Amino acid sequence: MPVPPRLRRLTTAALPVLAAVALTACNNAAYPNSIFHNHTEFNREVGTLFKILIYLGTAVFIFVEGLLLYVLFRYRRRSESDRPEHVHGNTTLEILWTAIPALILAFIAVPTVRTIFSTQAKARGDALQVEVIGHQWWWEFRYPQYKVTTADELYLPVGRTVNFSLKTQDVLHSFWVPQLGGKRDLITNHTNFLWFTPDSIGVAALNGMCVEYCGASHANMRFKTFTVTPAEFEQWAAHQASPAAYGAIAPAAPAGAAPATGAAPAATPAVATADTTKRGASVSAAPGAPAQVAADTGAAAATVQQAGYVSYPREKLPAWTIPKTPTPAGLTFNTALVGNADRGLKLLSTGQGGCVGCHMIAGNPVMMGVIGPNLTHVASRTTIAAGLYPNDAKHLALWIKNARMMKPGVIMPTLGKGQYDPVTKAVVPMGLTDEQIADIVAYLQALK
Numbered sequence: 001m002p003v004p005p006r007l008r009r010l011t012t013a014a015l016p017v018l019a020a021v022a023l024t025a026c027n028n029a030a031y032p033n034s035i036f037h038n039h040t041e042f043n044r045e046v047g048t049l050f051k052i053l054i055y056l057g058t059a060v061f062i063f064v065e066g067l068l069l070y071v072l073f074r075y076r077r078r079s080e081s082d083r084p085e086h087v088h089g090n091t092t093l094e095i096l097w098t099a100i101p102a103l104i105l106a107f108i109a110v111p112t113v114r115t116i117f118s119t120q121a122k123a124r125g126d127a128l129q130v131e132v133i134g135h136q137w138w139w140e141f142r143y144p145q146y147k148v149t150t151a152d153e154l155y156l157p158v159g160r161t162v163n164f165s166l167k168t169q170d171v172l173h174s175f176w177v178p179q180l181g182g183k184r185d186l187i188t189n190h191t192n193f194l195w196f197t198p199d200s201i202g203v204a205a206l207n208g209m210c211v212e213y214c215g216a217s218h219a220n221m222r223f224k225t226f227t228v229t230p231a232e233f234e235q236w237a238a239h240q241a242s243p244a245a246y247g248a249i250a251p252a253a254p255a256g257a258a259p260a261t262g263a264a265p266a267a268t269p270a271v272a273t274a275d276t277t278k279r280g281a282s283v284s285a286a287p288g289a290p291a292q293v294a295a296d297t298g299a300a301a302a303t304v305q306q307a308g309y310v311s312y313p314r315e316k317l318p319a320w321t322i323p324k325t326p327t328p329a330g331l332t333f334n335t336a337l338v339g340n341a342d343r344g345l346k347l348l349s350t351g352q353g354g355c356v357g358c359h360m361i362a363g364n365p366v367m368m369g370v371i372g373p374n375l376t377h378v379a380s381r382t383t384i385a386a387g388l389y390p391n392d393a394k395h396l397a398l399w400i401k402n403a404r405m406m407k408p409g410v411i412m413p414t415l416g417k418g419q420y421d422p423v424t425k426a427v428v429p430m431g432l433t434d435e436q437i438a439d440i441v442a443y444l445q446a447l448k
């Protein structure tokens, strides 16, 4: 039988759609938030259940719709005088159409209940513990076994089960890394749990996000997950647990840090002033060029070498992991300014800008705040402001100058002198000058 031209046209139209759907399932770069790349047993299990349901559902759909079309066609009205026959019940049919759906439901209940039980079960005792604390609008990650506190970037060793305990500091949030599993809510005054075992290395910078509406910047509450080798993880954790890589005045052995590696932090010397100017200069000479900053050979870089793996190498980040959020119109910064890390350190340590009230920098005894993200190793992160901007000199400067224009509703105040604060609706009279901000940025960039 020749295919009718209309059907052929329909098929031609359907093919690209099907191809697009197939691509969604395979192309990591184009669809980094796809749930079809499974990198944990959690996601595989849910994926298997999903497939069973989709295949069965499709079969039922085709059968029912086919039957419907057949009946519509077969028993259509053929003439004006046609009258439908009256039927009064059919016991066999009624039993069948009750029994078949009941059987189908019982059949899918088995894998469904099994998956619910296995994904809600308690994590194994030797799991890596990670506390996730949701804040409006950023993520705090704590690794109690390693004495690490960081923000917006998760590092997970491959092959080890990780057990998240999920809490919130304020309103409801929800934690989700599509390629790893989830999603699970962060509920006020209640701890939720979620565990899984990442099983693939090199799937760089998996996207995570808040998936429960939580206020003005809900859509700007993202994070990244790096799945690394166990050895890299131990080194990363030891480094994160160590005091600031620059300007720490009382370097102490990181209490309770992983024993195997952590040699470097304890050996970090007090900062040599000779390196200070060099470092400050080289940092600001390359605004917006993180790779160059990473390749820098200052005092901090020497520490980095000793510690081995510190963080995911910036130059290996796939292009799609670097945020392209436009900066607010009218907010500018003189990127030609050369900052000085030592001056930046002094500005922060004398309470300029009030950073001390909100941010922690271990090794800097005045920086003890816990309202904002821990900045001890802020330069080891690839983004700032919960994944909104790349972590480079330009964006750091704009952020410090006017965080509230960079991200609607943030608690961090607008700090640039003469800047308009969109929350207080007033101009900041006594804020930081661009020169001071450049110095602070140079200091922050030394905190690898």
Ligand code: HEC
Pocket (backbone or CB within 6 Å): 136, 137, 138, 151, 152, 352, 353, 354, 355, 356, 357, 358, 359, 371, 372, 373, 375, 378, 381, 383, 384, 385, 386, 396, 399, 400, 407, 410, 411, 412, 413, 415, 440, 444
């Ligand atoms: C009132 C509290 C507060 C003050 C004061 C404050 N910050 Fe913040 N800061 C925050 C909060 C909250 C965030 C997280 C915002 C977000 O991502 O939603 C933040 C984010 C940051 C970030 C981005 C960190 C990251 O990993 O995303 C940097 C850098 C930063 N602040 C530097 C500073 C500096 C430098 C000062 C002082 C000049 C300062 N902050 C003053 C609360 C504050």
Ligand SMILES: [Cu+2]
Pocket (backbone or CB within 6 Å): 134, 137, 172, 173, 174, 210, 211, 212, 213, 214, 218, 221
């Ligand atoms: Cu949220």
